Amino acid sequence: MMRLIVTALFTALLVLGVWTFFDSTTFLLGPERAGYRWWWPTDVSTYGGGIDLLFVVIGVMILVFFVLTYVVLIGAVFGASRKSEEKAAFTHGNHKLELLWTAVPAVLLLIIAFSQMQTWAAIKFRGAIAGEEIRAEAIAEQFDWRFRYPGTDGVFGTVDDIHSATDFVVPVDDKFVFHLRSNDVLHSFFVPKLRLKQDAVPGMTIPMWLEVDPDRFAREAQAIELADGSEGRELVVDLICAELCGWGHYKMAGRVRMLSKNAFEAWMAEQEALRFDNGEPE
Amino acid sequence: MSSTTATHVAPGTGSPGTVREHHEHHELGFIRKYVFSTDHKVIGLQFMFTGLVFLVLGGLLAMAIRWQLAWPWTEMPVIGSILFPHTGRVITPEFYTMLFTMHGTVMIFFVIIPLLTGAFGNFLIPLMIGAPDMAFPKVNMIGYWLMAPAIVFLMLGFFSPGGGPAAGWTAYPPLSTIKSAAPGSISGQTYWLLALTFVGASSMAGAVNYVTTIVKMRAPGMTMMRMPLTIWALLIAALLQLFALPVLTAAGILQLLDRTLLTGFFTPTNLIVNQINPESLDAFAGGAAAGGQPLLWQHLFWFYSHPAVYIMVVPAMGMASDIISTHARKPIFGYKPMVYSMAAIAGLGFIVWGHHMFMSGMNPALGMTFMVSTIMIALPSAIKVFNWLGTVYGSRIQLTAAMLNALGFVAMFIIGGLSGIWMASTPVDIYIHDTYIIVAHFHYVVFGGSVFAIFAAIYHWFPKMFGRIMNETLGKIHFVGSFIFTNGVFYMMHQLGMAGLMRRTADPYDYETYAHLQPLNEFISICAFCLFAWQIFFVVNFFHSMFWGKRVGRNPWKACSLEWDAPSPPGHGNFDRRLAVHRGPYEYASPEVDEDFLPQSRTV
Numbered sequence: 001m002m003r004l005i006v007t008a009l010f011t012a013l014l015v016l017g018v019w020t021f022f023d024s025t026t027f028l029l030g031p032e033r034a035g036y037r038w039w040w041p042t043d044v045s046t047y048g049g050g051i052d053l054l055f056v057v058i059g060v061m062i063l064v065f066f067v068l069t070y071v072v073l074i075g076a077v078f079g080a081s082r083k084s085e086e087k088a089a090f091t092h093g094n095h096k097l098e099l100l101w102t103a104v105p106a107v108l109l110l111i112i113a114f115s116q117m118q119t120w121a122a123i124k125f126r127g128a129i130a131g132e133e134i135r136a137e138a139i140a141e142q143f144d145w146r147f148r149y150p151g152t153d154g155v156f157g158t159v160d161d162i163h164s165a166t167d168f169v170v171p172v173d174d175k176f177v178f179h180l181r182s183n184d185v186l187h188s189f190f191v192p193k194l195r196l197k198q199d200a201v202p203g204m205t206i207p208m209w210l211e212v213d214p215d216r217f218a219r220e221a222q223a224i225e226l227a228d229g230s231e232g233r234e235l236v237v238d239l240i241c242a243e244l245c246g247w248g249h250y251k252m253a254g255r256v257r258m259l260s261k262n263a264f265e266a267w268m269a270e271q272e273a274l275r276f277d278n279g280e281p282e
Numbered sequence: 283m284s285s286t287t288a289t290h291v292a293p294g295t296g297s298p299g300t301v302r303e304h305h306e307h308h309e310l311g312f313i314r315k316y317v318f319s320t321d322h323k324v325i326g327l328q329f330m331f332t333g334l335v336f337l338v339l340g341g342l343l344a345m346a347i348r349w350q351l352a353w354p355w356t357e358m359p360v361i362g363s364i365l366f367p368h369t370g371r372v373i374t375p376e377f378y379t380m381l382f383t384m385h386g387t388v389m390i391f392f393v394i395i396p397l398l399t400g401a402f403g404n405f406l407i408p409l410m411i412g413a414p415d416m417a418f419p420k421v422n423m424i425g426y427w428l429m430a431p432a433i434v435f436l437m438l439g440f441f442s443p444g445g446g447p448a449a450g451w452t453a454y455p456p457l458s459t460i461k462s463a464a465p466g467s468i469s470g471q472t473y474w475l476l477a478l479t480f481v482g483a484s485s486m487a488g489a490v491n492y493v494t495t496i497v498k499m500r501a502p503g504m505t506m507m508r509m510p511l512t513i514w515a516l517l518i519a520a521l522l523q524l525f526a527l528p529v530l531t532a533a534g535i536l537q538l539l540d541r542t543l544l545t546g547f548f549t550p551t552n553l554i555v556n557q558i559n560p561e562s563l564d565a566f567a568g569g570a571a572a573g574g575q576p577l578l579w580q581h582l583f584w585f586y587s588h589p590a591v592y593i594m595v596v597p598a599m600g601m602a603s604d605i606i607s608t609h610a611r612k613p614i615f616g617y618k619p620m621v622y623s624m625a626a627i628a629g630l631g632f633i634v635w636g637h638h639m640f641m642s643g644m645n646p647a648l649g650m651t652f653m654v655s656t657i658m659i660a661l662p663s664a665i666k667v668f669n670w671l672g673t674v675y676g677s678r679i680q681l682t683a684a685m686l687n688a689l690g691f692v693a694m695f696i697i698g699g700l701s702g703i704w705m706a707s708t709p710v711d712i713y714i715h716d717t718y719i720i721v722a723h724f725h726y727v728v729f730g731g732s733v734f735a736i737f738a739a740i741y742h743w744f745p746k747m748f749g750r751i752m753n754e755t756l757g758k759i760h761f762v763g764s765f766i767f768t769n770g771v772f773y774m775m776h777q778l779g780m781a782g783l784m785r786r787t788a789d790p791y792d793y794e795t796y797a798h799l800q801p802l803n804e805f806i807s808i809c810a811f812c813l814f815a816w817q818i819f820f821v822v823n824f825f826h827s828m829f830w831g832k833r834v835g836r837n838p839w840k841a842c843s844l845e846w847d848a849p850s851p852p853g854h855g856n857f858d859r860r861l862a863v864h865r866g867p868y869e870y871a872s873p874e875v876d877e878d879f880l881p882q883s884r885t886v
Contacts, residue, residue: 002681002758009765010693016773017697039780040713041795051709058707062700065664069696072671077689080679087871087878088678093616093669101668102619106661112707113657117650119709124646142463185457186576188641188716192782192795197712201576201643202456203550238795242716242784244450246457246464247376250787 007078014070021063041192044216044235044258048195050119061108129177129209136178138168138208140187140200142246145239145254152272162271168239169257171264173214180206188243191256199243212258224263227270232263318427320419321854325426326405327747330740332429333397337733340388341814346373347381352800352807354789376465378788379448383466384440386451387474390594391481392436394728396429397736398597399485399523403492403516405747409845410510412501412863412883414855417494425487432480435473444468450786452587455548455579459540467541475538482531485523492520501844503863507621508882510843510867511614514621515600518628522589522596525632530586533579546573580642584635592631594728595695596624598735599666602688604867605742606673608841609685611878613868615672616665623662623669630659640708641715649708656706663699667692678871678878682839683757687738690765694730698723701776716786719779725772737764737820744824745838749850750831753823760819767816770809774802842881843867 023039043052122128137148137156147168151160170176180189182200190197194210212235221233239254259267310319319325349358350373362371373381404422408415416422440446448466449458457463458471496517500509509517536547550573607614614620636644636652670692679685701723704710714720737760745751783796790796837846844863848856861883869880880886 002686005762006681006686006689009762013693013697013769013773016769020773020777039777041782051713054707055704055710055713058703058710062703066696066700069667069671070693072675073689073693073696076671076674076677077679077681080677080681086678088610088612089676090613090871090873091615092613092866092868093619093672097668097672098616098619098665102661102665105664106658109657109660109703112703113654116653116707116709120646120650120653123709123712124649126646185460185463186454190716190782190784192713195713197641197715199642203574203576204643206643238793240782240784240793240795244379244454244457244786247374247379247448249379250375250789251792253793 003077003080007074010070010074010077014067014074017066017070018063021059041237042216042220043193043195044212044220044237045194045196046211046213047119047123050122051195054116054119058112061112065105126207129175129207132175132177132209134179134207135176136168136170138178138180138189138200139183140181140189140241140245140252141183142185143241143248143252145241145252149268149271160272160275162268164271166253167255167257169259169264169267170210170212172212172217172233172258172260174261175209175211177207177209180208185245186243187241187245187252190240190242191237192240193237194256197242217258217260221258221260226263226266228266230262232266233260234258234263318423320415320423322404322408322416322419322422323747323852323856325422326401326403328426329396329400329404329429330402332433333393333401336388336392336396340385340393341817343381343385343388345811345814347378347385348807348810349373350378350381350788352804354791373788375788376445376448379450379464379786380446380466380470382786383447383450383474387436387447387478389728390451390590391478392429392433394594394732394736395481395485395590398594398732399488399492399516399519400426400429402512402597402601402736402739402743403488403520405743406512406845407492407495407516408499409746409848409852409856410513410843410867411496411499411504412844412847412857412861413495413499414857416491417499418491421487422491425484425491428480428484428487432477432484435477435480439470439473439477442469442473444470446470447474452583453537453579454583455537455540455574455576456550459537459549461541472538472541475534475541478534479531479538482527482534486527489520489523489527492516493524496520501861501863504844504882505863507618508863508866510600511603511617511620511624512597512600515597515603515624518624519593519596522593522628522631526586526589529582530590533582533586536582537579540574548576548579549574550576577639577642577644580639580644581635584638585632588635588638589628589631591724591727592627594732596627598691598732599624599695601739601742602691602735603670603673604843605684605688605738606670606692607868607870608742608839609680609682609688610674610677611680611870612673612677613866613870614669615675616669617866617868619665620669623665626662627659630655630662634659637706637711640711646708653706653708657703660699660703660706663695663702667696667699681758682741683752683754683761684738684741684839686758686761687734687741690761691731691734691738694726694734694768697773698726698731701726713782714779716784717779718775718783718785721785722772722775722779725775730768730772734764734768737761740824742839743845744827744831745834746845746848746850746852748828748831749833750827750829751834751838752827752831756819756823760816760823763816763819764813767809767813771806771813774806774809778802778806837881840877840879842869842879844882847881847883 139146147164149162150156151162153160180198180200182202187200196210198208221235224232224234226232235258237256239256241252355372357371444465446466447470448464458467461468539545540547540549603614634656637656640649741752741757781799783790783799791800836850863882865882867882871878872880874886
């Protein structure tokens with residue numbers, strides 16, 4: 001009785017694991033799954049594909065070992081009572097088996113470890129953005145995000161700086177390098193749609209970059225009308241604080257507004273014009 | 283007490299493995315016998331009861347967390363009016379931050395570590411190696427009683443101005459060090475640090491004892507390679523504590539100084555300087571914020587707390603190995619690889635702490651080296667799993683409550699261990715860091731793993747502790763429900779994590795990204811309430827069996843290791859006959875004898 005119950009329990013877990021694995025990784029299969037939001041939100045960055053691929057590759061390895069170990073475990077439990085009168089096999093181990101199941105995972109793990117270094121370096125190493133112009137600053141503060149652009153003179157801290165609260169406006173198809181800072185406690189800059197995460201640490205200025213993929217962007221963006229009557233495109237996604245920063249952590253929400261090139265330029269021009277806006281209707 | 287040949291001796295004085303002759307017989311009073319006892323068995327039980335009481339508290343905190351996540355800002359039934367009279371029975375956001383901070387703290391420092399090393403370390407080490415008691419019985423007693431100030435400070439934290447600590451169990455500065463940063467940092471955090479210091483001192487007293495006792499007091503013939511894996515695991519866990527704990531204690535005191543004497547170890551000064559970017563104005567280069575380094579705390583904290591993760595699982599692995607071998611009636615498969623892999627986990631455990639900090643602003647090149655060591659730690663864990671499977675394969679499994687929980691441990695450790703490979707991968711971690719995948723992972727290891735191993739160990743060694751056996755039917759009912767609901771709670775958290783849901787948020791549904799996750803959270807919460815309620819089967823079984831359970835003899839499981847040679851429960855001084863060890867601890871199904879087990883102490 002107990003034998004069947006335990007066999008059923010472990011088998012159910014095995015089925016659940018296999019099913020959720022396949023269901024959760026099919027997001028990679030194509031844009032028709034884009035609206036299926038139980039799993040990873042679809043990626044719109046140029047570099048996120050490497051992360052997603054690695055997740056799936058490791059996932060396949062995990063799945064193989066998961067199925068293998070569970071089948072043995074279930075088999076052992078299911079076969080439990082058949083030979084209740086005889087003694088169990090008297091063995092203290094098997095040297096060849098030990099070597100086999102040490103060497104095979106070791107090789108697999110080393111391959112996994114070394115093959116991912118390039119992806120990591122390309123995203124996080126400062127070499128990836130050496131010499132690039134700093135286009136903006138993201139400043140975290142309990143419980144707000146604020147953004148600053150250097151304006152036409154390209155220098156921060158001057159009178160033509162552009163400030164934006166909550167909305168981080170970035171152009172599509174353009175490597176956008178920015179600095180991340182915190183004014184008080186730790187925060188974390190997390191944009192799931194852009195596969196972007198970095199803690200903000202008071203006392204540190206951390207360079208980051210993002211690049212929105214034009215094709216992926218085109219699939220999800222909405223049309224907007226610009227001031228001069230032409231059409232631009234826009235995609236707004238959540239910017240989330242992912243490091244505990246106090247009681248209001250849960251509502252430290254920002255937005256990333258990805259704009260097509262013309263829309264971004266129009267936005268910049270609009271912001272620069274605001275500097276001389278006296279507030280009266282024209 | 284089935285056999286109480288009087289063997290009252292000052293513990294720790296005789297040579298191990300011998301019978302202490304009856305030289306001074308004096309009855310200890312109640313206080314010396316049950317309160318300030320130096321007997322390792324009493325101290326072990328004290329740790330066990332303390333740990334189980336805190337398990338209930340930690341569980342209640344978790345239930346409140348689950349209430350908020352399933353139905354944010356709704357009135358909490360029944361106890362809401364007692365806890366939150368001023369907010370209309372609704373959890374406040376600052377109370378929520380305190381909840382998960384205290385849930386983590388209580389479960390790690392007051393439940394898992396005291397249960398594994400405190401309770402089972404104390405109870406099992408002398409019995410399993412054939413010693414009359416610990417090497418330093420008084421230090422042992424002090425070790426338990428250091429928990430008292432720790433508990434007092436922990437409780438004071440709840441009632442201090444501003445409420446309990448609320449910077450997470452990781453206590454990252456500056457949130458934890460600046461009073462205005464969080465209500466819990468006004469004074470609760472100070473009590474938290476004091477509580478941790480005393481818990482650390484308690485663990486230290488235990489660790490010194492375990493290492494000395496295991497190295498010096500083994501019975502004749504008990505070579506290191508004949509020790510049960512439980513003992514190896516406890517030795518390795520004790521060494522981890524000895525090397526890693528001083529770092530946490532020192533770091534805690536530095537944070538305490540930051541808080542009370544306004545030093546600047548971890549807290550940067552000049553935090554806000556008019557939005558000036560140091561790199562755009564040379565005069566301010568590097569000068570915008572100065573002094574303390576928040577990352578230094580993270581390094582020091584994780585230098586202890588990552589090994590602590592292994593302190594929380596290695597003893598569970600050891601006990602599960604013993605229980606599986608005994609109830610599978612088959613020798614453990616690959617004893618030496620089991621020992622070496624535990625040692626490897628512990629060794630590698632010291633060079634992987636940086637994987638908690640991939641996104642912290644630590645140099646990404648350093649992250650790469652931590653990634654490699656972290657991925658490689660999957661190897662000894664895998665070897666252990668394969669050897670457990672080798673043990674059950676072709677065995678004659680007895681599906682007792684103890685065995686069921688041990689198998690549950692293996693099943694869930696597999697899931698928790700495998701998902702760890704995702705976390706070790708730095709690029710994947712960019713997305714999953716601080717999401718519910720992480721929460722799912724470590725709960726599979728610590729709840730599905732360690733807690734199920736603790737249940738298994740209680741079912742298995744209960745006869746030795748109280749001379750009575752726990753009810754098997756209730757035990758099986760307890761296991762089946764617990765297993766179903768545990769997976770209902772924690773498996774689904776993987777899915778939350780894949781959707782990107784981050785931890786420690788009181789109400790994530792305002793984000794468009796997360797709005798659709800509320801029904802899944804509701805399902806998890808219902809499973810969590812059922813899981814908590816289901817433990818009633820364990821509680822009833824535990825107390826009923828303690829007083830009215832079936833009496834059993836010395837060796838109800840027909841096990842091979844030395845503790846089953848002692849009376850159940852063992853008297854003062856443990857053994858009533860001369861002991862010598864002739865073989866390893868797992869001679870089940872041995873062809874040398876007719877029975878299917880050959881105890882370590884028997885001569886053939």
